[in-house]
Structures are given as structure tokens and as C-alpha cells.
Amino acid sequence: MTPSTRSATGGPFVPSAPAPGRLACIDAARRRLLDDPAAPLDAIEPWITASWRRCLARGQHPRDRVLFDCVSPAAQRAALERSHAMRAAARPVIDHTLGRAMADTGYFALLTDAHGVVIDVHGPADAANPHVHAIARVGVDLSEATVGTTAIGAALIERQPVWLHRGEHFFDDTAVYSCAGAPLFDADGQCVGMLDLTGVLAPERRALKHLVAVTARRIEHALVLQRPHAISVHLTWPGHLPGDDDEGLLTLDGEGRIVGVNRTAAEMLDLRRDARGWPCVEDVFAVPASDWFDAARRGRGPWEVPTWSGLRVVALVRSSQDEARHGSALPLRQREAALIRHAVAEAGGNVAEAARRLGISRATVYRKLASR
Numbered sequence: 001m002t003p004s005t006r007s008a009t010g011g012p013f014v015p016s017a018p019a020p021g022r023l024a025c026i027d028a029a030r031r032r033l034l035d036d037p038a039a040p041l042d043a044i045e046p047w048i049t050a051s052w053r054r055c056l057a058r059g060q061h062p063r064d065r066v067l068f069d070c071v072s073p074a075a076q077r078a079a080l081e082r083s084h085a086m087r088a089a090a091r092p093v094i095d096h097t098l099g100r101a102m103a104d105t106g107y108f109a110l111l112t113d114a115h116g117v118v119i120d121v122h123g124p125a126d127a128a129n130p131h132v133h134a135i136a137r138v139g140v141d142l143s144e145a146t147v148g149t150t151a152i153g154a155a156l157i158e159r160q161p162v163w164l165h166r167g168e169h170f171f172d173d174t175a176v177y178s179c180a181g182a183p184l185f186d187a188d189g190q191c192v193g194m195l196d197l198t199g200v201l202a203p204e205r206r207a208l209k210h211l212v213a214v215t216a217r218r219i220e221h222a223l224v225l226q227r228p229h230a231i232s233v234h235l236t237w238p239g240h241l242p243g244d245d246d247e248g249l250l251t252l253d254g255e256g257r258i259v260g261v262n263r264t265a266a267e268m269l270d271l272r273r274d275a276r277g278w279p280c281v282e283d284v285f286a287v288p289a290s291d292w293f294d295a296a297r298r299g300r301g302p303w304e305v306p307t308w309s310g311l312r313v314v315a316l317v318r319s320s321q322d323e324a325r326h327g328s329a330l331p332l333r334q335r336e337a338a339l340i341r342h343a344v345a346e347a348g349g350n351v352a353e354a355a356r357r358l359g360i361s362r363a364t365v366y367r368k369l370a371s372r
Contacts, residue, residue: 022204026167030062047158048168051149055170058145066147066173070139071117080138083119085349086184086192087111088341088369089222094122097215098197107199107208108136114193116143116152131176131200142196147174151181155194159183161213165204176201180208182216187224187251187260189273195219214245217264224249224260226345231296233281234316235265241302242316256281256289269307284308292317340365 029041041049108123118140125136144153148170154162161182167175179198186192195216197208235248248265258278286306296319305315347353355362
């Protein structure tokens with residue numbers, strides 16, 4: 001046998017499968033809910049039960065046909081323009097992480113906007129399979145209101161990673177799918193979309209919930225760094241070093257104002273964004289703003305920093321100018337694409353505005369980014 005067909009102990013590898021009777025238990029729970037929408041369903045995750053009940057409240061029934069319609073061409077163009085920065089940040093992360101981790105599972109990845117509309121497809125999505133073709137198309141509306149209970153709708157509503165298997169979907173038409181989903185948050189802490197990993201009539205892979213959550217964090221990390229900034233601050237707790245998948249990340253402008261925050265940093269520092277934006281770095285840490293810029297200039301290693309709450313964190317500061325200098329060694333095409341991505345980010349994801357500022361056509365922006 002090849003290594004891929006043997007277990008860690010050397011015995012034959014057996015794909016994971018649902019626990020005995022799991023699908024039957026799910027089906028029984030759905031039938032109980034249809035008989036009595038208020039019935040307690042102890043065997044089902046509470047968020048799934050809540051989604052099923054929302055579907056019933058909309059007058060939907062599991063036997064209704066799901067059409068998997070695309071939004072209008074105008075709405076599709078608007079969704080793609082709004083999500084350009086997110087797609088650019090997600091693409092290399094998905095290609096590097098998911099392409100390798102899911103290579104032998106048959107699952108593929110969907111990226112949606114905050115409304116559940118598909119804006120990108122990655123991985124082995126077999127268009128000849130009608131179940132795959134139904135959902136793996138840019139512009140398809142996979143929101144809960146349209147296709148019922150899915151990992152996509154649940155992740156966007158629950159704002160947390162989820163796993164959904166076969167009959168846990170509301171409609172019979174979607175019971176062929178198993179999927180993991182995680183929401184995506186931008187540098188302002190706003191939910192801007194979600195990442196979904198889906199298999200068709202595939203073995204249950206609950207570990208994908210962890211994979212999609214880690215990948216979402218990496219995409220969010222890229223989204224924070226994508227926003228123009230002077231320095232970035234990478235955070236962890238004492239006893240650890242910055243650099244893992246769950247590090248906190250802040251970016252500062254030249255005046256010491258925080259301009260971007262990932263979810264880990266927001267949780268570590270209990271940060272709140274108000275109408276004026278994020279607080280100044282000096283309102284969070286008990287050190288002057290100049291210390292951060294000094295650390296970036298000197299290339300200082302990780303150091304412990306006190307916060308005004310009394311907690312201490314480990315910080316590593318990096319200068320965006322250093323990143324720019326390293327980028328100058330890239331081939332011309334990559335430098336050109338980096339410049340365009342920067343302009344799009346500065347324009348808040350508005351491709352038309354970025355094109356106007358650069359003095360080129362919108363079509364050229366899309367072509368240059370697609371050719372990188």
C-alpha cells in the first residue's frame with residue numbers, strides 16, 4: 001500500500017464516516033420539527049434548529065425545490081467590485097493552504113460576500129456534476145432566505161465557524177452537501193463575507209471546521225495588512241512568540257492611530273470601534289507612540305508591552321517601508337500588481353475609483369490583477 005492508504009499505525013486507512021444512525025437521527029429531528037415547530041431537538045445543534053425554524057417561518061417546506069438562481073448581472077458586477085480586496089487577499093491563502101490540505105477529499109471552496117452571493121470558486125469543483133454546478137458559480141445566491149439552512153447562511157448569521165452535514169440542511173435538494181463555513185471580518189471588524197468548504201455526497205469531515213476557521217483567520221490577517229499603514233504590530237501573550245495563526249494584529253498610520261485590527265487583537269485588547277474609528281495606540285498601551293516607530297526603525301525583536309488594563313502582551317513591530325523595499329526586488333509584473341492592489345485598497349475596494357486615480361481603465365485593472 002502507498003502511505004496515503006495506510007493509517008498512522010500502519011493498518012489500512014478507512015475514511016471517516018458518520019456515526020451509526022446519525023443521518024437517521026437528523027431525519028427524525030426534522031420530522032419532529034415539521035409536526036411541532038416548538039418541539040425540543042436535543043440531538044441537533046441549537047443554531048441548526050434556529051435556522052430550520054426561520055425557514056418554516058418564511059413558509060418554506062423541506063420538499064420545496066431549490067433553484068440556485070444567480071443574482072442579476074448588475075448585482076453580480078456590484079458584488080465583485082465591492083469584494084475585490086477580499087478576493088485578492090483570499091486567493092493566495094486559499095491556494096496555499098486549502099489546495100494542499102483538501103487535495104484528497106473531493107471538497108472545494110466557495111467565497112461569498114456578506115449577502116451569501118458566490119464571488120469566487122477554488123479547488124476541484126467538477127462542473128459536470130449537476131450538484132456541484134448548481135452552487136459553484138459566481139453570482140449564485142446561497143443565502144439562507146434563498147436556499148435554506150447551509151454553512152454559508154449559518155456562518156453569516158451566527159458569526160462563527162460551523163459544520164453542516166447532509167440532512168442538517170433544511171431542504172431535501174441540499175441534503176447531498178456537507179460543508180464547513182467561517183465568516184470573514186475586515187480591518188474594521190465588519191463581516192464582509194464567508195469561506196465555505198463543500199463536498200457532494202462526500203464522507204463527513206468534521207475536521208474541516210477547524211481548517212476553515214484557521215484559513216479564515218489567515219485571510220483576515222491579509223485583509224488587515226492590505227490596508228495602507230506605516231507599521232504593523234503583531235501580538236501574543238507572554239510565553240509565546242508572534243507568528244502563529246492566531247496572533248493579534250494591529251496596523252498604525254504615521255500619527256500612531258490604529259487603522260486596522262484583526263479579531264484576535266480586538267479580543268486580546270478588548271478594543272471597540274466607534275464612529276471615529278479605532279482608538280489611538282497610546283489609549284491602549286502604556287507606552288508612547290514614538291516607541292513603536294523606534295522599534296520598527298531599529299528592527300527590534302519581540303518585547304513585552306504593558307496595557308492600560310494592567311495586562312502585558314508580547315509585541316513585534318514591522319515597518320511597511322521594509323515590506324515595500326523587499327517588494328522592489330519582485331519582477332515588474334508583480335510590482336505592478338502590488339501597486340494596483342494598493343490603489344484598490346486605498347479606494348476602499350472601488351475598482352473604478354482606483355482606476356481613475358491610476359489613470360488607467362477599469363478593464364486594465366482587472367486584467368493586470370488576473371495576470372499576476
